[in-house]
Structure formats: structure tokens, C-alpha cells
Amino acid sequence: MTSKLLERRHRLLGQHAPLFYDQPLEIVAGEGLWLTAADGTRYLDVYNNVPSCGHCHPRIVDALAGQAAKLNVHTRYLHQTILNYVERLTGLFDDTLNMAMLTCSGSEANELALRIARHTTGNQGVIVTDYAYHGNTEAVAELGTGFMPEADGCQRVVGVPAPDAYRLPPGIAAEDAEDFYVRQVELAVETLQARGVGVAGILVCPAFANEGLLNPPNGFLDRAVSVVRRAGGLYIADEVQGGFGRTGHHWWSHQRFAAVPDLVTLGKPMGNGHPLAGVVVPRHLGEPFCEAAMYFNTFAGNPVSCAVGMAVLDVIEDEALMANAVATGDYVKAGLDALAEVSASIGDVRQKGLFFAVELVTDQERKTPDAALTRRVVNQLKANGVLISSIGKHNNVLKMRPPLPFAREHADILLDALGGALKAPKQNAVGGG
Amino acid sequence: MTSKLLERRHRLLGQHAPLFYDQPLEIVAGEGLWLTAADGTRYLDVYNNVPSCGHCHPRIVDALAGQAAKLNVHTRYLHQTILNYVERLTGLFDDTLNMAMLTCSGSEANELALRIARHTTGNQGVIVTDYAYHGNTEAVAELGTGFMPEADGCQRVVGVPAPDAYRLPPGIAAEDAEDFYVRQVELAVETLQARGVGVAGILVCPAFANEGLLNPPNGFLDRAVSVVRRAGGLYIADEVQGGFGRTGHHWWSHQRFAAVPDLVTLGKPMGNGHPLAGVVVPRHLGEPFCEAAMYFNTFAGNPVSCAVGMAVLDVIEDEALMANAVATGDYVKAGLDALAEVSASIGDVRQKGLFFAVELVTDQERKTPDAALTRRVVNQLKANGVLISSIGKHNNVLKMRPPLPFAREHADILLDALGGALKAPKQNAVGGG
Numbered sequence: 001m002t003s004k005l006l007e008r009r010h011r012l013l014g015q016h017a018p019l020f021y022d023q024p025l026e027i028v029a030g031e032g033l034w035l036t037a038a039d040g041t042r043y044l045d046v047y048n049n050v051p052s053c054g055h056c057h058p059r060i061v062d063a064l065a066g067q068a069a070k071l072n073v074h075t076r077y078l079h080q081t082i083l084n085y086v087e088r089l090t091g092l093f094d095d096t097l098n099m100a101m102l103t104c105s106g107s108e109a110n111e112l113a114l115r116i117a118r119h120t121t122g123n124q125g126v127i128v129t130d131y132a133y134h135g136n137t138e139a140v141a142e143l144g145t146g147f148m149p150e151a152d153g154c155q156r157v158v159g160v161p162a163p164d165a166y167r168l169p170p171g172i173a174a175e176d177a178e179d180f181y182v183r184q185v186e187l188a189v190e191t192l193q194a195r196g197v198g199v200a201g202i203l204v205c206p207a208f209a210n211e212g213l214l215n216p217p218n219g220f221l222d223r224a225v226s227v228v229r230r231a232g233g234l235y236i237a238d239e240v241q242g243g244f245g246r247t248g249h250h251w252w253s254h255q256r257f258a259a260v261p262d263l264v265t266l267g268k269p270m271g272n273g274h275p276l277a278g279v280v281v282p283r284h285l286g287e288p289f290c291e292a293a294m295y296f297n298t299f300a301g302n303p304v305s306c307a308v309g310m311a312v313l314d315v316i317e318d319e320a321l322m323a324n325a326v327a328t329g330d331y332v333k334a335g336l337d338a339l340a341e342v343s344a345s346i347g348d349v350r351q352k353g354l355f356f357a358v359e360l361v362t363d364q365e366r367k368t369p370d371a372a373l374t375r376r377v378v379n380q381l382k383a384n385g386v387l388i389s390s391i392g393k394h395n396n397v398l399k400m401r402p403p404l405p406f407a408r409e410h411a412d413i414l415l416d417a418l419g420g421a422l423k424a425p426k427q428n429a430v431g432g433g
Numbered sequence: 434m435t436s437k438l439l440e441r442r443h444r445l446l447g448q449h450a451p452l453f454y455d456q457p458l459e460i461v462a463g464e465g466l467w468l469t470a471a472d473g474t475r476y477l478d479v480y481n482n483v484p485s486c487g488h489c490h491p492r493i494v495d496a497l498a499g500q501a502a503k504l505n506v507h508t509r510y511l512h513q514t515i516l517n518y519v520e521r522l523t524g525l526f527d528d529t530l531n532m533a534m535l536t537c538s539g540s541e542a543n544e545l546a547l548r549i550a551r552h553t554t555g556n557q558g559v560i561v562t563d564y565a566y567h568g569n570t571e572a573v574a575e576l577g578t579g580f581m582p583e584a585d586g587c588q589r590v591v592g593v594p595a596p597d598a599y600r601l602p603p604g605i606a607a608e609d610a611e612d613f614y615v616r617q618v619e620l621a622v623e624t625l626q627a628r629g630v631g632v633a634g635i636l637v638c639p640a641f642a643n644e645g646l647l648n649p650p651n652g653f654l655d656r657a658v659s660v661v662r663r664a665g666g667l668y669i670a671d672e673v674q675g676g677f678g679r680t681g682h683h684w685w686s687h688q689r690f691a692a693v694p695d696l697v698t699l700g701k702p703m704g705n706g707h708p709l710a711g712v713v714v715p716r717h718l719g720e721p722f723c724e725a726a727m728y729f730n731t732f733a734g735n736p737v738s739c740a741v742g743m744a745v746l747d748v749i750e751d752e753a754l755m756a757n758a759v760a761t762g763d764y765v766k767a768g769l770d771a772l773a774e775v776s777a778s779i780g781d782v783r784q785k786g787l788f789f790a791v792e793l794v795t796d797q798e799r800k801t802p803d804a805a806l807t808r809r810v811v812n813q814l815k816a817n818g819v820l821i822s823s824i825g826k827h828n829n830v831l832k833m834r835p836p837l838p839f840a841r842e843h844a845d846i847l848l849d850a851l852g853g854a855l856k857a858p859k860q861n862a863v864g865g866g
Contacts, residue, residue, distance in 0.1 A: 002511065005511045005513065005516065006511070008516045008520070009511065009516055011531075011532075011716075012516055012519040012520055012523065012531075012532060012533065013508070013515070013516075013519060013532065013533070013534070013734075014532055014534070014716065014719050014720050014723045015720060015723075015724075016720065016723035016724045016727070016728075017508065017534075017723065017728075017729075018508075018509055018727065018729045019509055019510075019511070020509045020510060024510065024511050025510045025511065026510065026511040026512065026513075027504065027506060027510040027511070027512065028503075028504060028512075029503055029504050030503075030504045030505070030506060035504075035506070035510075048506065048507075050506075050507065050731060050732075051505065051506065055504070055505070055506070056501065056502055056503065056504065056505065058502075061498065061501045061502045064497070064498065064501050065494065065497065065498035065501065065502075068489065068494045068497050068498065068706075068707075069489055069491075069494045069498075070461075070462055070463075070489065071460060071461060071462050071463045071468075071488070071489065072463070072484065072488070072489065072705075072706035072707075073460060073463060073468070073481065073483075073484065073488070073706070074481075074483065075446070075450065075451075076451055076452055076453045077452075077453060077457065077458045077459065077460040077468075078435065078438045078439070078442065078452070078457050078458065078459040078460070079459065079460065079461075080438065080459075082446070083438065083441045083442055083445055083446075086445040086446060087441070087445055090445065098444075098445075099444075099445060099446065099447055100445065100446070101446070101447070101450075104537040104538045104541070104708040104732070105537045105538070105541065105730070105731065105732055105733075106731065107541065107730070108537070108538065108540065108541065108569075108570065111569075111570040111571060112569070112570075114571065115570075115571055115574070115583075119582065136541075136544075136545070136726075136728055136729065136730055137541065137544040137545075137548075137570050137571075137572065138544060138547065138548055138570075138571070138572040139570065139571040139572060141548070141726070147727075148726065148727075149552065149725050149726055150548075267731070268731060272505075273501075273505035273506070273732070273735065273737070274501075274505075274732075274737075275537040275708035275732040275733075275738075283444075283447065286447050287447050287448060287449065290447045290448075290449035290450060291448075291449045292582050293569075293574070293581065293582055294449070294451065294580075294581075295449075295450075295569055296450075296451045296569065297538070297540070297569055298483060298538065298539065298700070298701060299483075299537070299538055299706070299707075299708040300538075300708075301446075302706065304706070304707075305708075
């Protein structure tokens with residue numbers, strides 16, 4: 001069955017459309033933390049942050065279905081729901097971030113933020129961290145330094161090393177790391193200025209999620225933002241992965257730091273799977289851009305999307321999902337730390353709320369990435385009914401990012417399975433290498 | 434009430450977020466061809482082509498709600514629904530267009546088509562018709578020659594005059610118009626080659642919708658495509674407005690012409706309001722791009738979107754909406770032609786299925802555009818319970834594009850209201866000038 005589906009998929013969607021796992025899964029149903037495959041097997045979902053309130057949350061499905069039966073039309077007519085939603089959404093940010101422009105995807109949100117930043121500053125240059133991913137359109141693909149074709153040779157984007165307090169640059173001591181990483185941003189500014197494109201801004205995910213959920217040296221981000229602002233650029237925080245309570249203590253991952261972004265982009269969990277995303281922007285930046293560009297987005301901000309977005313905020317608040325992200329997140333972190341005590345393969349454990357990265361290495365001292373083990377562990381966990389994935393420049397970081405109702409009972413299943421997979425002899429691994 | 438809503442909207446979404454009508458409407462419900470405002474007034478919708486199967490179509494709402502309650506997850510797992518949908522969708526195209534990549538919006542679809550065309554050809558240059566609109570991302574905004582900031586001075590995009598058999602270029606006779614417009618495409622090719630960017634393709638809406646639903650000289654498009662192909666470029670047909678049976682005789686507006694596109698982009702009516710769009714592409718172009726770019730779109734192609742897309746195709750076929758587009762379309766066209774007989778203001782009437790353009794002029798001979806009358810008519814029709822809009826470079830073209838279940842009873846309401854508005858003395862017009 002799966003092989004016939006795969007053949008059809010290769011024919012209709014292409015052989016390179018990304019799929020998870022050495023033996024792909026056909027998923028047919030979802031509920032809360034659980035996904036059910038076509039063969040009836042149930043899987044604990046420790047990967048998906050789009051259905052952040054849980055798969056098929058009844059309250060969100062009801063909001064979707066109810067509004068879709070009543071009215072679904074664009075924003076060239078007035079409608080209360082979009083205003084109620086944007087008022088509530090912007091209320092979750094610093095007072096300066098007081099206007100929102102809705103889009104259908106995180107890619108569209110980052111596109112829009114770049115257009116606003118370039119329009120506002122009159123500059124073209126953008127600074128990003130290497131190996132981050134910000135979306136699939138051309139201008140956003142240019143930001144994918146290190147792996148996206150459009151980034152290769154792009155003169156208006158400069159990548160800096162992702163600020164990593166675990167895997168330091170060669171020859172740099174821990175106490176010098178912050179200065180080193182900030183210096184790379186200064187050099188990027190100089191490069192953009194030398195190329196004559198100026199500095200439109202720095203665009204980063206403040207959780208440094210795709211780079212491996214890195215912990216930057218403490219003062220890095222605030223100092224980097226200062227460097228960029230002195231050069232006339234803006235600070236764009238990509239909260240597509242780190243937003244909507246994922247990191248537990250804050251609604252937005254940038255709130256761990258002092259710097260308040262000039263633009264914030266939102267996406268993935270915003271509609272619990274419904275295509276909903278957007279940019280939060282100070283009015284004094286949004287208005288001049290909108291006047292010049294006549295920005296309009298046919299689907300975005302329709303009453304159905306906004307009803308869904310509102311239900312997502314209701315669920316996060318009413319079910320205390322951020323408090324759960326802290327409590328269960330800390331519980332999982334303690335369990336991962338305990339595993340690290342007994343496993344020579346775990347080089348580093350990083351956590352932000354219900355977002356975990358476990359770096360696998362062949363030796364603790366040289367920190368040599370172990371991509372082969374990472375792949376084996378991911379597939380072994382799947383064989384044991386637990387879905388996770390991997391990330392990072394070296395693809396040696398286990399990525400765990402479950403829906404936010406993840407409870408201790410789920411955490412215990414994850415920790416047991418992970419402990420087992422790390423202990424398993426290689427020859428027993430499923431779908432290895 | 435409306436003024437309070439407007440104040441909130443200006444504060445939360447900005448003053449420049451586009452709104453219809455001199456006195457904006459607050460719409461609270463939709464059903465079939467009818468929209469209901471907050472004050473209870475019902476309006477006949479002769480504008481919206483996104484809810485192309487009719488507002489809140491019960492069969493489509495059921496498909497949305499049913500799948501949303503069962504599973505909504507990305508395409509990195511296998512799922513039958515996306516394959517069933519893409520198989521059916523590609524079956525509606527020429528055999529060469531045998532693979533599809535789904536997106537969330539027409540902007541994302543045009544972005545993707547441009548990325549594929551540039552990757553495939555190794556060239557950057559794109560030819561478009563002036564005053565067309567293809568979306569809101571940066572690379573797509575560059576295509577908005579004549580009005581978008583990013584298009585201004587863009588070296589890799591060249592606009593050609595939209596091929597207009599009514600409003601001919603100065604000094605060009607009707608029998609020479611085709612040669613003239615084709616020659617502009619040849620000159621655009623030469624310009625791009627002289628700039629060293631080469632020709633990646635020509636991107637046009639084959640219905641020439643935003644340009645004013647123009648009727649091009651008969652052989653123009655096929656000859657233009659040949660010119661571009663000889664220069665190594667591809668033909669990208671933007672079917673975001675003209676697709677899904679809108680033009681009646683064909684599923685896709687490019688099928689009026691002989692040339693088969695290399696890439697087709699889809700959007701607006703594809704999900705009847707749900708954010709669903711995509712690119713249909715020959716496998717031999719799609720596969721190399723996907724391999725190089727690792728294209729992935731988090732929300733696109735999820736089971737909910739595909740269930741909705743399938744329901745839209747079901748409704749178009751089961752309710753014979755294309756046959757209705759021909760029958761009612763021709764009926765409306767005859768009525769508009771009759772109005773033109775008695776109204777000195779109607780310069781030209783153009784129709785493609787259930788898509789109508791009525792060009793308003795101050796004098797028939799010089800064809801001077803009458804944007805003021807156009808605006809008065811649009812607002813007068815609204816005051817009489819009929820929703821239409823305007824388009825075109827001179828904003829003097831009435832744009833009428835109702836949901837496809839538009840029947841004779843609706844056509845009669847439209848024709849009566851339009852006849853009345855064209856006869857109304859200026860001082861009686863509502864919200865004029």
C-alpha cells in the first residue's frame with residue numbers, strides 16, 4: 001500500500017517533495033498528541049508545532065466550521081472579527097508593535113517584512129544567521145545562506161555564523177564568544193556597506209531554532225541589534241517557530257532579550273494548521289509602506305482565518321498551555337539531562353519551553369557531529385511509536401517540539417523511547433544510516 | 434457603527450488597507466450569490482470570483498469541516514487525499530502538465546513559477562504586460578509594471594503594452610495591431626538580452642483580466658510565446674483569475690489559444706475562499722528544480738486544503754457551472770450589448786464566460802476614458818444592491834465577475850441596475866466623483 005502511494009506521489013508531486021523517515025508514514029487521523037497511521041498504529045507526536053494546540057482541537061475546528069458556514073470573504077469589506085483578532089494579537093506585544101498585516105504563510109510574512117524594511121530604510125542589505133530557514137519565496141530563499149540556491153552569491157544578503165555557545169568557533173574561548181559573534185555582525189554591516197547596498201536589517205529567529213535551537217552567548221542578540229540599528233537597519237524577529245507560547249515563559253521568543261523588534265513575523269502555529277500568518281509592525285512603519293505598495297492579500301485576514309486565530313489564542317490561554325510548556329518542558333529537560341549523564345553520545349541538551357534539541361556527537365571532547373546516529377535514533381523512535389526529527393548544520397541534532405498540551409505521561413513515553421534508542425546496538429536499529 | 438469600525442480598522446490594519454466603495458460595507462453573512470450587510474441589506478454579488486461556487490457552499494463547507502476534524506497535517510507524511518486531488522487536477526490540463534506543487538496563495542504560486550523558470554533557463558529576464566497584477570511578494574511585485582514600487586527600474590522585468598484590440602496604440606491601424614504587439618515582445622526580448630539577463634519567460638494572464646479583460650488581436654499570444662521560446666524562455670500562464678471554468682468554454686483561459694504553457698499558476702477560486710493555490714508543471718521541469726531547491730510549503734497541500742479543492746471540482750462538474758458560465762454569460766453579454774446600443778457612455782463590452790468588462794468613455798470616437806462615471810456607476814450599483822468593481826489602466830472599466838451559479842434571474846437584476854445607473858443624472862448619483 002505504502003509503495004503504491006509512494007509511486008503515485010513521485011509521479012504527481014515529484015520524487016524530491018520532502019518526506020519524513022526512511023520508511024514514510026501514511027497518517028490518516030489526528031487527535032490531541034496522537035497521530036494514527038493507515039495500519040492503525042498510533043504515534044505520539046513530539047514533532048509538530050503547527051497543530052500547537054493539539055491535532056484537530058474541537059474548539060478550533062468548531063470555530064473554523066462555524067465561520068466557514070456563515071461568511072468567508074476578503075478584507076475589502078469591513079468585518080468585526082479581523083479587528084477583534086488583530087486587537088487581541090497586537091495586545092500580546094510591546095506597545096510599539098501596534099498594527100498587523102495578515103498573510104497566508106510564514107514565507108509571505110517574511111517577504112512582507114523584507115519589503116517593509118527595504119522600503120523604510122531605502123537599503124537592500126539583510127543580515128541573517130547561516131543555515132537558518134525562513135521560507136520558500138525568492139527573496140526569502142536568498143536568506144537561506146549555506147544551502148538555498150538563491151542565497152548562493154546573493155550580494156544583498158550576508159550570513160553570519162549562528163551564535164553557538166556549545167560549538168565555539170575554532171580558537172575562540174567561551175568568554176570571548178560573545179565578542180566574536182558580535183564582531184561577525186559588524187563585519188557583515190561593513191560588507192553590505194562596501195557593496196553599496198546598505199543595511200535594511202537583521203532577520204533572525206530569536207530561538208535560533210533551525211540552526212539547532214542554539215543558546216547564544218547572553219548579550220549577543222541585543223548587541224547585534226544595536227550594531228544593525230547604528231547602521232540604519234531594522235530588527236526583524238522571525239517568530240514563525242518560536243512564537244505563540246512555544247518557549248513557555250513568554251508569548252514570543254524575542255522576549256527573552258531586551259531588544260524590542262521593529263517587525264515581527266508570525267506563522268506556523270497561528271492557525272493550528274489553517275493557513276494563517278502575518279507581520280506585526282509599528283504603525284509609523286506600516287502606513288508609509290502600505291501607501292506606497294497598496295498591499296493586499298486576497299485570502300489573508302478573511303473571517304474564517306481570523307475566527308480560527310482567535311480560537312487558537314483562546315485555547316492557549318484557557319488551557320494554560322504556556323504554563324504547561326514551562327512545567328512539562330522543565331520535566332523533559334531534567335529527563336534529557338539524566339540521559340546525557342549516562343549516554344556518551346549526547347553532547348548537549350538545549351531547551352526552550354516545549355522545544356528541545358539534543359546534540360549527538362561521536363566524542364564529547366571534539367564534539368564531532370554524529371549524523372548517522374541521529375538518523376538511526378529518529379527512525380528507531382518512529383519504530384517505537386514516537387515521532388521526532390532532526391535539525392542543524394550537521395544534521396546531528398534531535399528536534400523535539402510537540403503540540404503544547406504535551407503532559408508528563410507523554411514526556412515519560414518520549415524519555416523511555418529515547419533512552420532505549422540511544423542504548424540500542426547499531427545492528428538492531430531500524431532503517432539505519 | 435461603520436465609522437467606529439473604520440476608526441478601529443485604520444488603527445489596527447492601517448489607513449491604506451484597501452476597501453471597496455466610497456462608503457464601505459460591513460458584510461456579515463454570505464449564501465450563494467448573496468451577501469448580507471450588518472444593517473440587514475442584501476446585496477447581489479457580481480464581483481467575487483474567489484467564492485466561485487457560491488458563498489458558503491454547503492458541500493464545500495462540509496468537506497472543510499469534516500477533514501479538519503479528522504486530520505490536518507503537512508505533506509511530509511503520505512496522504513491519499515493530496516494524490517487524489519493532484520491526479521484529478523492535472524487531468525484537467527494538457528498531458529505535458531503532469532505534476533503539481535501546491536501553495537497557499539496565487540502570490541506563492543507565481544513566486545514558485547518564477548523560481549522554476551529562472552532555475553530551468555538559467556536566465557533572469559521576465560516579460561509581462563503593463564498594468565497586470567500578479568501578487569504581493571517582492572519578485573512578483575517586480576512584475577507589476579506601471580504601478581508597483583519594486584517594478585520601477587527593475588532590470589530583469591520588461592513590460593509590454595497589453596494587447597488591446599479596442600484601444601489601439603496611436604497611429605496603428607486595426608489590421609496592423611497584432612504585428613505591433615508581437616513586435617513589442619520582440620523588443621522586450623532584445624532589451625533583456627542587451628541587459629545580459631537573458632529571457633526566463635513570459636508571464637501573462639491569458640484572460641488579460643487586470644488589464645481590462647482585453648481581447649488581444651487573434652494571433653498575438655501564440656506568436657508572442659513563439660518569440661519567447663525562440664529566445665530560450667518559458668510560457669507561464671497565470672490562471673489565478675481566469676481558471677477553474679470562469680471563462681465557460683474551457684477550464685483554463687489559456688485553452689482559447691493554441692500554445693500550451695510550460696507552467697500554469699492557480700489561485701483564487703481553487704478553494705472557494707480557503708487559502709489554496711499551486712503550480713502545474715511538466716515533471717521534467719519540476720523535478721530538477723525541486724532537487725536543487727528542496728521546495729517545501731508547510732501549510733500547502735494539507736488534507737483539509739485538498740479535501741476543499743476536491744469539493745470545488747465536484748461542485749463545478751456536478752452543478753454544470755461551466756455550461757452555466759456560457760449560457761448566463763452569453764445572456765448577460767447580449768444585455769450589455771443592448772445597453773451599449775442606447776448608452777453613449779459604453780465604449781466597449783467584453784466577455785469571457787461569466788467575466789465582463791464594460792469600458793466607459795466620454796466620447797465614442799476618441800474613446801476618452803471616463804473614470805469619474807465608472808466610479809459613480811460602481812457606487813450607484815452598490816446603493817441599488819448590486820456589487821461590482823472597476824479595473825484597467827485608466828480605471829474606467831466596470832469589472833463584473835460573479836460566483837459561477839449566477840443565473841438569469843441574477844443577470845436581470847444586474848442589467849436593470851446597470852441600465853438605471855447609466856441613465857441616472859449626475860446629481861442623483863451616490864458617493865460620486
